[in-house]
Amino acid sequence: MIPIDVRNLNKTYKGNFQALKNINLHIKTGEIFALLGPNGAGKTTLINTICGIVRPTNGTITVDGHDIITDFRAARSLIGLVPQELATDAFETVWHTVNFSRGLFGLAPNRAYVEKIIRQLSLWDKKNNKIMTLSGGMKRRVMIAKALSHEPKILFLDEPSAGVDVSLRKDMWENVRTLRDSGVTIILTTHYLEEAEEMADRISVINKGEIILTDNKDDLMKKLGHKTLTIDLDQPLNTVPPFLSAWKLDLDACAKQLHYHYSTAGGDTKVPQLLAGLSKAGIAYKDIHTNQSSLEEIFIELIK
Amino acid sequence: MNTYAIAAIYYFEMSRWLRTIGQSIAAPVISTSLYFVVFGSAIGSRMTQVDGIAYGSFIVPGLIMLAVVTESVSNASFGFYFPRFTGTIYELLSAPVDYAETLIGYVGAAATKSVLLGFLILLTANFFVPVHIQHPLLMLLFLVLTSVTFSLFGFIIGIWADGFEKLQIIPTLILTPLTFLGGSFYSIKMLPAFWQKVSMANPIVYLISGFRYSFYEAGDVNLSVSLLMICFFLIAAFCAARWMLKSGYKLKN
Numbered sequence: 001m002i003p004i005d006v007r008n009l010n011k012t013y014k015g016n017f018q019a020l021k022n023i024n025l026h027i028k029t030g031e032i033f034a035l036l037g038p039n040g041a042g043k044t045t046l047i048n049t050i051c052g053i054v055r056p057t058n059g060t061i062t063v064d065g066h067d068i069i070t071d072f073r074a075a076r077s078l079i080g081l082v083p084q085e086l087a088t089d090a091f092e093t094v095w096h097t098v099n100f101s102r103g104l105f106g107l108a109p110n111r112a113y114v115e116k117i118i119r120q121l122s123l124w125d126k127k128n129n130k131i132m133t134l135s136g137g138m139k140r141r142v143m144i145a146k147a148l149s150h151e152p153k154i155l156f157l158d159e160p161s162a163g164v165d166v167s168l169r170k171d172m173w174e175n176v177r178t179l180r181d182s183g184v185t186i187i188l189t190t191h192y193l194e195e196a197e198e199m200a201d202r203i204s205v206i207n208k209g210e211i212i213l214t215d216n217k218d219d220l221m222k223k224l225g226h227k228t229l230t231i232d233l234d235q236p237l238n239t240v241p242p243f244l245s246a247w248k249l250d251l252d253a254c255a256k257q258l259h260y261h262y263s264t265a266g267g268d269t270k271v272p273q274l275l276a277g278l279s280k281a282g283i284a285y286k287d288i289h290t291n292q293s294s295l296e297e298i299f300i301e302l303i304k
Numbered sequence: 305m306n307t308y309a310i311a312a313i314y315y316f317e318m319s320r321w322l323r324t325i326g327q328s329i330a331a332p333v334i335s336t337s338l339y340f341v342v343f344g345s346a347i348g349s350r351m352t353q354v355d356g357i358a359y360g361s362f363i364v365p366g367l368i369m370l371a372v373v374t375e376s377v378s379n380a381s382f383g384f385y386f387p388r389f390t391g392t393i394y395e396l397l398s399a400p401v402d403y404a405e406t407l408i409g410y411v412g413a414a415a416t417k418s419v420l421l422g423f424l425i426l427l428t429a430n431f432f433v434p435v436h437i438q439h440p441l442l443m444l445l446f447l448v449l450t451s452v453t454f455s456l457f458g459f460i461i462g463i464w465a466d467g468f469e470k471l472q473i474i475p476t477l478i479l480t481p482l483t484f485l486g487g488s489f490y491s492i493k494m495l496p497a498f499w500q501k502v503s504m505a506n507p508i509v510y511l512i513s514g515f516r517y518s519f520y521e522a523g524d525v526n527l528s529v530s531l532l533m534i535c536f537f538l539i540a541a542f543c544a545a546r547w548m549l550k551s552g553y554k555l556k557n
């Protein structure tokens with residue numbers, strides 16, 4: 001059974017704005033799938049349409065074979081959703097709000113299971129606190145607990161690292177992997193290439209409502225993994241020495257930085273040879289750093 | 305039927321109310337007492353009887369209806385609008401819950417609170433004037449039908465409104481005038497012939513009249529007409545709410 005199967009999906013919002021254009025998407029069981037795209041690309045619209053929050057204009061979506069409109073109960077029961085925006089019932093306690101979600105999704109109360117989820121998300125000592133007394137990061141974890149309360153087989157995470165600081169981000173990525181290992185299929189959205197690279201098995205790149213391509217992470221990174229190595233020199237250079245011509249280096253305007261553009265495709269970056277060459281020639285440098293191409297640059301690359 | 309979802313929504317809405325139970329009890333008790341001081345004592349001393357009933361006792365059914373109608377609308381509309389405002393509605397919209405379960409949960413809870421409120425006012429009124437109920441079952445029927453109908457109506461406003469001002473507009477501009485002009489404090493028969501005719505276009509007149517009949521066997525309109533009218537409003541409100549939920553009107557872009 002295909003966990004999520006989207007065929008020829010279009011969404012036109014009121015005012016005639018087409019947010020999704022002929023989307024086709026087939027998610028595989030047990031994978032972590034990333035929807036990668038800049039703000040306004042249509043990621044949230046796509047997720048919300050699959051989850052029943054936004055009405056599709058046309059096209060079909062099935063969840064484990066169940067149509068999301070005609071068989072919405074079966075389809076929705078399988079899905080847990082953590083939306084992009086923090087939205088919680090400020091006056092409810094953590095315990096009540098997670099149990100509420102379980103009931104809403106039609107499952108009999110199960111204290112032990114709910115306790116397990118709350119403990120996993122490190123919220124157990126806050127279980128009797130009103131949600132309004134929690135920090136932003138805790139609120140996001142409450143929303144994850146709510147989404148997991150009904151034992152979903154498919155979990156949607158819309159921009160899971162928005163507003164989560166870097167140290168907690170690593171924890172969350174760990175949590176997501178643990179969930180995947182327990183058999184949950186995960187679909188997340190992000191506008192950070194690094195996050196998609198870190199987490200996903202497969203990636204769809206979406207821009208202006210269109211899926212530009214879908215590929216395995218490794219293959220995609222080969223196509224898109226353009227990097228720039230910047231070398232901060234000790235002394236200004238007049239010209240790039242001829243023996244470095246193979247690297248096609250750029251010298252910046254004040255002659256104190258060398259830029260090397262390369263691709264991670266194929267594995268051989270020629271970076272070590274470059275650095276060895278510099279040392280041999282006695283060109284001293286203070287620092288080196290690399291930059292990954294931005295999403296915008298990638299889109300320009302892809303649309304070419 | 306997703307009964308766990310109905311229970312979850314119902315319990316959620318009732319606990320929202322229980323958190324402020326003191327206020328929920330004090331407010332109607334105080335306002336009812338004030339009505340009796342102002343209308344019962346001050347005016348009642350000059351206007352001794354209406355339809356052969358002591359004025360203080362005469363206004364009891366109207367007072368209950370006034371509170372039940374207002375409270376049903378404001379409670380149900382707020383209860384559904386607030387999650388839309390904070391964004392927590394996403395969960396209901398993505399849950400395996402259909403329109404009927406949503407309505408039973410939200411409207412059921414709002415109507416429960418209104419029925420309890422009705423009894424609270426009845427109890428308070430008892431301290432001020434003698435209240436006698438000729439047809440208790442009929443009284444209960446009217447109370448429940450009115451609570452459900454106006455909770456449904458409030459629910460519709462909760463879907464339709466896209467700001468807190470809009471939540472207030474219909475209750476203040478339409479509902480409050482209609483309830484005050486619906487014979488809460490007087491009998492329609494006391495009006496000039498022309499205004500009696502105009503009053504017949506006011507749906508609240510039928511509610512109050514039927515409700516008052518269940519107390520004192522005295523009403524402005526025939527009992528079966530009253531019952532028919534309230535059932536008609538109930539069905540109309542139900543159909544509108546059902547259509548809104550099924551079509552995703554204002555909820556699903």
Ligand SMILES: Nc1ncnc2c1ncn2[C@@H]1O[C@H](COP(=O)(O)OP(=O)(O)O)[C@@H](O)[C@H]1O
Nearest residue numbers: 013017019038039040041042043044045046557
């Ligand atoms: N309710 C709405 N009505 C009209 N336009 C909308 C609505 N929601 C989103 N949009 C528009 O659809 C586009 C895609 O939005 P969204 O799906 O939120 O993108 P993303 O999640 O990728 O940032 C944006 O241009 C946005 O302005």
Ligand SMILES: [Mg+2]
Nearest residue numbers: 043044084159
């Ligand atoms: Mg988004």
